[in-house]
Amino acid sequence: MTRQVITANRLRDGDVVYLAENGRWTPWLDEASVAETAAEAEAFMKIAEESEAACDVIGIYGMPVEGERLEPVSTRERIRAKGPTTRTDLGKQAEPDFAKRA
Amino acid sequence: MYQYDAYDHRLVRERVAQFRGQVVRRLKGDLTEEEFRPLRLMNGLYLQLHAYMLRVAVPYGTLSSEQLRMLARIARKYDKGYGHFTTRQNIQYNWLNLEDVPDLLADLASVEMHAIQTSGNCIRNVTADQYAGVSADEIEDPRIYAEIIRQWSTLHPEFSFLPRKFKIAVTGAPKDRAAVRVHDIGLQMRRNEKGEAGFEVLVGGGLGRTPIIAKTIRPFLPKRDLLSYLEAILRVYNQLGRRDNLHKARIKILVQSVGAERFTEMVEAEWQHLRDGALELPAETIAHIRAFFAAPAYETLEAKVPAFEAKRFEDRVFSEWCRTNLAPHKVPGYAIVNISLKATGEAPGDASAEQMETVADLAERHSFGELRVTHAQNLVLPHVKLADVFAVWQALAAAGLASANIGLITDTITCPGLDYCNLANARSIPVAQQISERFEALERQHDIGDLKIKISGCINACGHHHVGHIGLLGVDKKGEEFYQITLGGDAEEKASIGDIVGPAFAREKAVDAVETIVETYLARRQNGERFLDTYRRLGLAPFKEQLYDAR
Amino acid sequence: MTLVSREGIQEDPWVFVADDAALPEGGAVVITLERWQRDGNALLARSGRLGICLRSDEMAEALAEALGHFDLVALEFPQFKDGRPYSSARILRERYGYTGELRAVGDVLRDQLFFMLRCGFDSFELPDRANVKEWMQAFEEIGVVYQPASDGRRPVPGLRR
Numbered sequence: 001m002t003r004q005v006i007t008a009n010r011l012r013d014g015d016v017v018y019l020a021e022n023g024r025w026t027p028w029l030d031e032a033s034v035a036e037t038a039a040e041a042e043a044f045m046k047i048a049e050e051s052e053a054a055c056d057v058i059g060i061y062g063m064p065v066e067g068e069r070l071e072p073v074s075t076r077e078r079i080r081a082k083g084p085t086t087r088t089d090l091g092k093q094a095e096p097d098f099a100k101r102a
Numbered sequence: 103m104y105q106y107d108a109y110d111h112r113l114v115r116e117r118v119a120q121f122r123g124q125v126v127r128r129l130k131g132d133l134t135e136e137e138f139r140p141l142r143l144m145n146g147l148y149l150q151l152h153a154y155m156l157r158v159a160v161p162y163g164t165l166s167s168e169q170l171r172m173l174a175r176i177a178r179k180y181d182k183g184y185g186h187f188t189t190r191q192n193i194q195y196n197w198l199n200l201e202d203v204p205d206l207l208a209d210l211a212s213v214e215m216h217a218i219q220t221s222g223n224c225i226r227n228v229t230a231d232q233y234a235g236v237s238a239d240e241i242e243d244p245r246i247y248a249e250i251i252r253q254w255s256t257l258h259p260e261f262s263f264l265p266r267k268f269k270i271a272v273t274g275a276p277k278d279r280a281a282v283r284v285h286d287i288g289l290q291m292r293r294n295e296k297g298e299a300g301f302e303v304l305v306g307g308g309l310g311r312t313p314i315i316a317k318t319i320r321p322f323l324p325k326r327d328l329l330s331y332l333e334a335i336l337r338v339y340n341q342l343g344r345r346d347n348l349h350k351a352r353i354k355i356l357v358q359s360v361g362a363e364r365f366t367e368m369v370e371a372e373w374q375h376l377r378d379g380a381l382e383l384p385a386e387t388i389a390h391i392r393a394f395f396a397a398p399a400y401e402t403l404e405a406k407v408p409a410f411e412a413k414r415f416e417d418r419v420f421s422e423w424c425r426t427n428l429a430p431h432k433v434p435g436y437a438i439v440n441i442s443l444k445a446t447g448e449a450p451g452d453a454s455a456e457q458m459e460t461v462a463d464l465a466e467r468h469s470f471g472e473l474r475v476t477h478a479q480n481l482v483l484p485h486v487k488l489a490d491v492f493a494v495w496q497a498l499a500a501a502g503l504a505s506a507n508i509g510l511i512t513d514t515i516t517c518p519g520l521d522y523c524n525l526a527n528a529r530s531i532p533v534a535q536q537i538s539e540r541f542e543a544l545e546r547q548h549d550i551g552d553l554k555i556k557i558s559g560c561i562n563a564c565g566h567h568h569v570g571h572i573g574l575l576g577v578d579k580k581g582e583e584f585y586q587i588t589l590g591g592d593a594e595e596k597a598s599i600g601d602i603v604g605p606a607f608a609r610e611k612a613v614d615a616v617e618t619i620v621e622t623y624l625a626r627r628q629n630g631e632r633f634l635d636t637y638r639r640l641g642l643a644p645f646k647e648q649l650y651d652a653r
Numbered sequence: 654m655t656l657v658s659r660e661g662i663q664e665d666p667w668v669f670v671a672d673d674a675a676l677p678e679g680g681a682v683v684i685t686l687e688r689w690q691r692d693g694n695a696l697l698a699r700s701g702r703l704g705i706c707l708r709s710d711e712m713a714e715a716l717a718e719a720l721g722h723f724d725l726v727a728l729e730f731p732q733f734k735d736g737r738p739y740s741s742a743r744i745l746r747e748r749y750g751y752t753g754e755l756r757a758v759g760d761v762l763r764d765q766l767f768f769m770l771r772c773g774f775d776s777f778e779l780p781d782r783a784n785v786k787e788w789m790q791a792f793e794e795i796g797v798v799y800q801p802a803s804d805g806r807r808p809v810p811g812l813r814r
Contacts, residue, residue, distance in 0.1 A: 011129070013199040014153035055131045058149065074581050075529075076520060080151050084521035086449055086531045090182055090197070091152055109809045113797040120794045124764065140734060141764055223734070253799045253809065259771035260743055260802065263736025329800075340740045341712065375748055380801035380808075387810050 002064040005032040008057035104394045106214045114211040122204035146217030154198040157220040162230035162248040163191035163475040167466040172213040174458035187451040191475040225255035229271045231279040232476040236484045238432040241291040244274035265343035266351035283597035306357030309563035313599045314354045317362035330381040334373035398470040403435025407488040423506035441481040442505035446538045449531045450516040451479030460501040510547040512538040519559030526559035528576025528583035536613045553633045569593035573600045585612040590637045622648045713741035730759035739772045746773035746803035766791040773803030
């Protein structure tokens, strides 16, 4: 199967987040847990659903990634992971942490 | 301008408190997202790609200086220093926290604004001609009736859970600047044979997946019957509109499936029960609202202002701006000043907090404190003395707001697209930016003349692509952005839906394709023809040939 | 299920009877439109009171002639997003002058109660999870109305005159 991570938006501020180890949600894609098998994806999804029921996040879904550095496959997900392509001064791409990770 | 009385203030205050409670209940988990979603949407709050987005209503596109200053303040306090003016004369903020929204709404309420019914399956913010009250050709100021409809539709108990969203537009002039033929209900003011003013009622227009031009169901409706007739239309729709299929739920599908004639009969039958009842609009109610839209205290001026004419003669850049951005005002010595939000390389409709403040100051000093938002995503200073126009232009230029392109090819209508929107399939803003760069030379723009490009990032058509002279629709082909092009659309009196020219173009080819279309028009046009005239004369063939066969 | 009116929690004397179930001899029963259309005469011969429940796709107009036989009309919201019962309620109250109990059943949620009350509903079946006291505040949240409906409240344009 395609490798994937679980993504959602945080309920409180709407920020794009990814499921990381121990059920933690991170704003940074490189910290996300990667499901390599269908069984793993299903297990991650279960954790995410609990988190959604607990009102931490909304709109969970699996998102395919590729490459060692976890690049999203679709344009939509690349924009979610960085920010608007028309305003590179806004969104995750504008935060100091983003540059450090690149 | 309309001003709230104690009732209106109380309503928005209570609505803010109600929404504050809803947010608290959502955060506590008392409301599921499925239950909360329609509630937040009814208050204009979306979850987009990066954050929450709030759509604030600018009723029929009219704002005061004070309100625009508050919009700027909100952009700084809760967002990232800018806002986006939309094709429905509203403004959107893109980077909000859910928890902040009730406070933001309270700030809005302090300047008589709100976000009520800017989304959701209810009657949306009513739109109107941006030149209402100042154009010489109008029968009556449409804002009087738009305000009456705004009040009637606010928290309407019967029509808050319609099959789908519902948009009403009103124009008071024969020249349709409000795109009434592509709304669920379009109201066009007319005079009957006795000379009385009333409305032609058009129903079932719309864009989106199934673009349809509205049908006239009543050639003349007296003003006193406005609300009872609207209620009859809405009731028929609420009862019979489809609820089993999201894509077939708009009123246009109902009108299409039963036929305009049968639909009219159903409305008229329902109206027999409602007319002459509690919804009848007495003349004094209309007069009460009309008084708010009385003309400001214009000075008696000469129609010709030598100093203004001299500046136009001396300063070529100013003169070019005047040529496109001024419109005739009904009062001698005044002009309508259009402010383009389509500067080269910028996102169409975006304005920074600083720009909003500049415009608010100019409106205060030179336009009786009043301004307008247009459905083409620009701003308007409706009452500027010709003698002041040069100073206004200079101030606009200093703020990066003096683009001289109103109505020209770079004055695109563009939805936020995939850079922000959760529904989009492709980006829109970068395409608009490329077009603005490719056609930047003003001489060339003037040579091309009246050409409206409209760009949507998905089939929902927020960028009105179906009614662009050239329309671009972003589509997703296996993860790549492609753009389908339509030609010959028109949102005005002779409204038409554009024809698809052929297979979609890859992102890097889309603007080349637009240029090919423009060049084909320039080569084929006959004396004085606009793009639309040439297209209507020649049809798709020559454009198709140049776009596809020549390669 | 908890039955409330604007005054608070109410006892419910009504029994909703499925189409294939036998009718009790006496007592207040609520039947479907289908059963009414099939067995109308037999139903009228009973001694107990009669109520009827309409699905959201059944039009209020279907009851125009028969309304006098019913002491309760229940309108069902299959989902809270289905807004058809709001129109049915107003037609029953305003066009046919129905004055009996008008009950909202089905997916009845807190944030819809205000609209239901305005359209003429006067009893509400709330789900078990409802915090009744808190939910009933929904009736009072908005003190200003702009349009005439079935609740007799004076809309703002009239107040201004």
